[in-house]
Amino acid sequence: MSGENRRFGGWMLPVIVVAVGAYFLITGMQSGTLRAVQLKPVNWAGIALMVAGLVLAFMKKPALKLAGVLVCGIGAILVICL
Numbered sequence: 001m002s003g004e005n006r007r008f009g010g011w012m013l014p015v016i017v018v019a020v021g022a023y024f025l026i027t028g029m030q031s032g033t034l035r036a037v038q039l040k041p042v043n044w045a046g047i048a049l050m051v052a053g054l055v056l057a058f059m060k061k062p063a064l065k066l067a068g069v070l071v072c073g074i075g076a077i078l079v080i081c082l
Helices: 014-032 041-057 063-081
Strands: none
Touching: 014 063
């Protein structure tokens, strides 16, 4: 309507990714391969860094956005790897 040339179906990839993830989550829960994990203090610190990075990533200045992405990435590493 606005006169922009947009590609039809740009929303399909995220929908497919979420659907596949939900399928694997449901089948994993039914088969019993998923179990609860207890988070260590390092994991909680990683979650806090991810939230802080997310807040920084929504700032208007490009330098703060970049810092937010880096902080969020470091937090994700702490949550996943340690």
